[in-house]
Amino acid sequence: MSDLIEGGPKLPQERRLITEIPGPRSRELQTRKTAAVAQGVGTVLPIYAAAAGGGVVVDVDGNSLIDFGSGIAVTTVGNSAPAVVAAVSNQLNAFTHTCFMVTPYEGYLQVAEALNRITPGSHDKRTALFNSGAEAVENAVKIARSYTRKQAVVAFDHAYHGRTNLTMAMTAKNQPYKNGFGPFASEVYRAPVSYPFRDSGVDGPAAAQRAIEVIEKQVGAENLAAVVIEPIQGEGGFVVPAPGFLPALAAWCQANGVVFIADEVQTGFARTGDLFACDHEGVVPDLIVTAKGIAGGLPLSAVTGRAEIMDAPHVGGLGGTYGGNPLACAAALAVLDLIETDDLSGRARELGRLLTDRFEALQASDARIGDVRGRGAMIAVELVEPGTHTPDADLTRRIAAAAHARGLIVLTCGTYGNVLRFLPPLAISDELLTEGLDLLDSVFKELT
CATH class of the missing domain: 3.90.1150.10 (Aspartate Aminotransferase, domain 1)
Structure with a gap:
């Protein structure tokens, strides 16, 4: 180490x-x-x-x-890892910003290529880079709505997805995240999650069926753009769903034309002992959201997913001034290399x-x-x-x-x-x- x-x-x-x-x-x-x-x-x-x-x-x-604490799962490779410092210093001496939407640069491409390669599934993928986990979650929902032409989104009990208006609506916990900040974005619904300690023996498939019944009765697959879930809930209490819950939920989404979005902001990049928490049960999400541990403390996030879904928004529909900043991209490439070479x-x-x-x-x-x-x-x-x-x-x-x-x-x-x-x-x-x-x-x- x-x-x-x-x-x-x-x-x-x-x-x-x-x-x-x-x-x-x-x-x-x-x-x-x-x-x-x-x-x-x-x-x-x-x-x-x-x-x-x-x-x-x-x-x-x-x-x-x-x-x-690792800055809430951010400094996975430690603060100021020499390889990260060197990579960022080299980029700092070249340039700090041009805005990828104005004059692009290779670092952004390299991060996108790496994420397309290492995230779950061998299908054709595309990636878009952003600044924070909440921003990436919000863009994942935008992408899913653009692809499906549907509006509703389902999140889960105990979920945390961020502090923007939409992600506050998706977050379950009132205090301190939501109290007094409404009204929130519409067309967000909540389903019960698998919480083994408090589920009185309900196994994963049964918990998934319970959630699916709520979704079908209260929302309807015909209205549902996306199901968004943390494979292990973070702020909600590090709740690990019972085995079989996530695969059953993903299978229902696939059968019903619903985009399955895995929010791996806190669980990604080796934190859980797998490169991504979805890997533990072989779950392949349609879209995966990453941030926190991706860049050694520099602000960077990403949405990676199936090419046909990611390419649904019109040109110019995704982006942001700082998304995929060159310094953060340099840090991310060094972090990903350390994760692999140091196991x-x-x-x-x-x-x-x-x-x-x-x-x-x-x-x-x-x-x-x-x-x-x-x-x-x-x-x-x-x-x-x-x-x-x-x-x-x-x-x-x-x-x-x-x-x-x-x-x-x-x-x-x-x-x-x-x-x-x-x-x-x-x-x-x-x-x-x-x-x-x-x-x-x-x-x-x-x-x-």
Whole structure:
């Protein structure tokens, strides 16, 4: 993993606390944030970063924190991986922008060609590049509507797809994403997802049939342009559908002329131990949406899919000033090369085993851990009142806060606010991961 850690000189891969968390310099900057930045822009942990690499983030007070968040699954190859830095630096010295829609450049083509090659399915594909996951999801819906000449879109319970007007409509969780921001885009409908921990033994095919019945009764295939689903739900709680759910849903879409869109913004690019989460069950989506881990922290997203669907919009109907920015494309090509040459899918599986083994061992002695789930380096722990399925959001907040104070960056999620999610960089060492897990173990024991 040394190739993924910031070079010249490399950051020490250690947890180091010099001040309280947050320290005085971070608190000073947080005061400036309050005076300068809209209050709607929140922060999980108000430590201000000065450097990051491998599996650590170093703040302006000199504290070095273990990173179990990866900027929400973005810095998969670590912050400032040398190969990514070199690729971006080379492009920076050439040019930073021309707008692909004005004077195109080869980097955009190379990223599109790579995505056409590595995304699920061997069919003829096309790709369009954008800036954010939400923007890509919105464009996927535009493409599906253009192709089918239908309007309705189905999303799922616990879904998160973004913060634009359309993607807020598709997102299930009200607070903080939707509250007070309506009215939202029309022709968006919601179906039940497979949530094994809360499904009382409903298997994947049965859960799919339940969803299909809702879709057929409330929407109708004749009106439906697309079904949009995260193969593993992210903000909704790292919900992994029961086996058979996704294939059955995809098969129904294919049989009924509905575009099946996989939102792999958080699950893509080796995060789940497969290159894409759809690969786990051999699901081939019509369109796949990617972002986050694609470019090592630079803003880039994509929609990739069947050529006949992607080519449906008229010339000029897709695009954007910054979409496929040259620097982001250079970073993406370096990231994709690292994923392949360093077998980061295999590394994600290794990390997943370490995380799952530790949390399952803890679960055996702590009834507050209702469920341990996920794939690869995308693992979650759902916290409940002991012996029940009742969510315990307060405990979740307290554990996260205690971990932060001890120098470990962890994130929460879930519709009920009761899920701890773990997204370590694939560049993290086993030693650093183990130290973070030991710290969490002690936090659970202290907060009894």
